[in-house]
Amino acid sequence: MKFLRLLILLIFCAGIKTLTNCSDPRFVPIFDVPIMNQALFDRIVLRINQEGIKTSINKARVIKVAGEHTAKRMRTILICEDLIPSEIDPWNIFNIRRWTYTDFERDKDFRRTHKQMLIDHIKTIDEIGDAQITITFGQWDLPITANVMITPIPGIDLNANQDIIESVTKILKFAILQLLDENIIITDNDGLILYGTPPFLGFTDGKWQAVTR
Numbered sequence: 001m002k003f004l005r006l007l008i009l010l011i012f013c014a015g016i017k018t019l020t021n022c023s024d025p026r027f028v029p030i031f032d033v034p035i036m037n038q039a040l041f042d043r044i045v046l047r048i049n050q051e052g053i054k055t056s057i058n059k060a061r062v063i064k065v066a067g068e069h070t071a072k073r074m075r076t077i078l079i080c081e082d083l084i085p086s087e088i089d090p091w092n093i094f095n096i097r098r099w100t101y102t103d104f105e106r107d108k109d110f111r112r113t114h115k116q117m118l119i120d121h122i123k124t125i126d127e128i129g130d131a132q133i134t135i136t137f138g139q140w141d142l143p144i145t146a147n148v149m150i151t152p153i154p155g156i157d158l159n160a161n162q163d164i165i166e167s168v169t170k171i172l173k174f175a176i177l178q179l180l181d182e183n184i185i186i187t188d189n190d191g192l193i194l195y196g197t198p199p200f201l202g203f204t205d206g207k208w209q210a211v212t213r
Contacts, residue, residue: 027056027064028071030078034061035085044083048074073124079174080125080167118175122150127164129153130189135176143183146172151189158188165195 030048035041041061048055048065053074056064065071078084115133122131130151137144148168152158158165165186173179186195 027066028068029062029064030071030074031063031085031088033088035063036061036087037085040083040085044078044085047077047081047083051077069124072121076121076124076167076171079170080163114175118171121171121175122148122168125164125167127152127156127158127161128168131168144176144179145183145185146176146179147185147187148172149187149189150194158194159192169195 030044035044044063045055045057048063051074053065053070058064065074115135119131119133122128122133128150132149134147135145136147150158150168152164156164168186169181169184172184173181182196184196185193187193
């Protein structure tokens with residue numbers, strides 16, 4: 001009899017735990033607004049399911065996933081695969097407002113926080129282990145530039161995986177207003193240039209070297 005009571009208690013507790021997980025407040029939205037395009041909504045849900053990620057969808061059609069890291073990873077995937085709904089302001093993806101020259105120069109904490117948010121999204125790409133970013137806002141009619149150094153996980157050849165590089169460029173252009181393709185430089189942790197031609201470097205003696213202006 002005691003064993004039967006214990007078994008019933010365990011089943012009851014398991015049921016409570018399951019219900020609690022279903023309404024876990026740690027579930028966070030991928031986007032803060034509903035997705036009204038039904039076809040795109042279905043494609044997004046399908047893509048999330050392909051990653052094996054559990055979702056919570058409310059009556060307002062807001063899709064939530066478990067944890068901020070998972071939400072960042074799915075935002076990155078959707079950016080890279082052009083699955084961002086047109087009714088969503090691209091900047092909403094990063095849950096922060098757009099960078100401007102004034103913000104960037106005025107507030108170092110603002111700069112540091114937003115750069116880290118950008119790095120966090122890049123690092124959600126499965127093949128990337130780490131990333132460092134330098135952003136320069138143009139002065140005297142010089143353009144905005146972004147220089148990224150990415151460290152792949154062991155066994156990944158970034159030079160042979162241009163899809164990864166394309167994904168990084170898409171994230172950068174989503175995050176930084178008026179950043180153009182030609183002003184993006186991406187290298188690996190060994191200094192190999194994976195994307196772009198640095199205007200501030202010269203090719204001398206078979207390697208890139210700094211040029212004094």
